[in-house]
Amino acid sequence: MFLCYNFKLIDAGWSSLVARWAHNPKVEGSNPSPATKFSKWPCGGVAQVVRAHGSYPCCPGFESLLRYHLINMIFKNFQENQSTFKLVKKNDKILIGLSGGPDSAALLFCLNKIKEKFNLELFGISINYHLRGIDSDLDLKAAKSLSKKYNIKFFDFKLNPSELKLLKKGNIQDNARNFRFNIFLKAMEELGIEKLALGHNLDDRVETIIMNILRGCSPRGLIGLEPISNFPWKKSFKIIRPLLTSTKSEILEFCSNKKIPFRIDKSNLDTKYLRNRIRNNLIPYIDENYKIDLKKNLAFISELLYNHYKFFDKIIGEKFKQLLNSHSESFIELSIKDLRKNTPYIRSLIYLTAIERLQGTRLGIYSNHLNRIDELIQSRKGTVQINLPNDIVIEKSYNNLRFGFYWEFESSTGVVSELRIFNTGDYKYLNYKISIKLIQKSKVRYSKNSEYFSAAILKYPLLIRTRCPGDKIIPFHRKRPVKVKKLLIDLKIEKRSRDMIPLIFSDSGELIYILGIKRSNFAAIDEKSKEVVKISFKKYR
Secondary structure, eight states: OHHHHTOOOOOOSSSEEEEEEESSSSBTTBOOOTTOEEEEOTTSSEEEEEEESSOOOOOTTHHHHHHHHHHHHHHHHHHHHHHHHOOOOTTOEEEEEOOSSHHHHHHHHHHHHTHHHHTOEEEEEEEEOOOSTHHHHHHHHHHHHHHHHTTOEEEEEEOOHHHHHHHTSSOHHHHHHHHHHHHHHHHHHHHTOOEEEOOOOHHHHHHHHHHHHHHTOOGGGGGOSOSEEEETTEEEEEEEOTTTTSOHHHHHHHHHHTTOOOOOOGGGGOTTSHHHHIIIIIHHHHHHHHOOOHHHHHHHHHHHHHHHHHHHHHHHHHHHHHHEEEEETTEEEEEHHHHTTSOHHHHHHHHHHHHHHHHSOOTTOOHHHHHHHHHHHHOOSSEEEEEETTTEEEEEETTEEEEEEGGGGOOOOSOSOOEEEOSSEEEEETTEEEEEEEEEGGGOOOBTTEEEEETTTOOSOEEEEOOOTTOEEOBTTOSSOEEHHHHHHHTTOOHHHHTTOOEEEOTTSOEEEETTTEEBSTTOOOTTOOEEEEEEEEEOO
């Protein structure tokens, strides 16, 4: 019987592959179906492997061994994932997304099993979208009851009428996900929690991979869901998925045998949603008609690519640093000249890295988005932008490719703020430190960060501001005025930079200096000049 116990049970989805111990290949007087095959066991007899929907024949001995193996497989998989990916650490505070279904119920059971060992503080959270009438209320009640059973703090949220109206506009599943993660984020910030545990299983991972393929994903999309990933919009927070290597049917059997209460979401059968059509129609059709285990094969590819990218990400990370011109929490600038030296595939990985560093995830970015970004760096236009999901804007401006949120690219043309200068000294304006000093003509030392004016002509107060439409300057050694905008475009100054360059005006209102770019004829130093006004600056990143 020991050899029989070592039989590897491979689940093919919502339905199970189960083994029946029998001495007669014919079971219940019927012929084996196409899905049935026979093979000799080392210990004698015949094993019949049949597809069944979560049920086992009454066979003494062997049935109990299989059940024992299956029941304990979930927690074993959970422990292996914990050991491999270090999902949970000592003294962690973890928020668990509870839906009332079997996945989150099994997740809570497993986390509770290691609660004392890791000194964990567990919290449950559930959201009622009011989309399924009484079932929504019952799901919430089940989640609350489960939290009480395991003695963890529980928080429930219900959408108000205005939120519900927004939810129903467009793709309900995508909108629900955005609502859900916004609520998770607020709860985690208020409770001081940095880790969210979700009950995604192997079925979810495979379905996500297929959805990504249908939408035109990059190779990275073939990983599907990851065991641990950054939280959207908050890179310091993490999402863990400890049950990602267990199938839905295994989890159902586990909950049933451990007497863990759960509810089934009937909306999972509604084929108007793409994921449900994949789950209920496409995967079973491929399995039945092509005689392959699609879930097993895609899971293998997912694991392979996950390990590949974990290694490859280090290489791309180093490449990304070499291309980085400047960055902040919500803004990244890369060198287009250096980007072009890489292959299109490497460039696409660099784009994904930039996006992930901005929003904490690559979710929602597909091949069409990456192609549009790549088209930007080939554009001959001075400045051009594209919009991506989640408020991300990509801008190509001369030799720079910028990634940021839309508010980073809002034009500041016009008076952002004014600074009046009544005497010499050091002044801070935007991200510049501007120094104005009175020095002897003999001490003049020209540099790209300084300019000099005749003290006999230049009078206070001076005015510093950003450009406005119609601003003009008479450049040094020229007689006719030129528009500031045209001058900056001719010098190939990026649009975003153009709107943030300080302009210095004389007391009479004449533009005398575009900081670090061009000075005017006004107050030029001549032979009669003895004292001069030095205007210098330093720019902060």
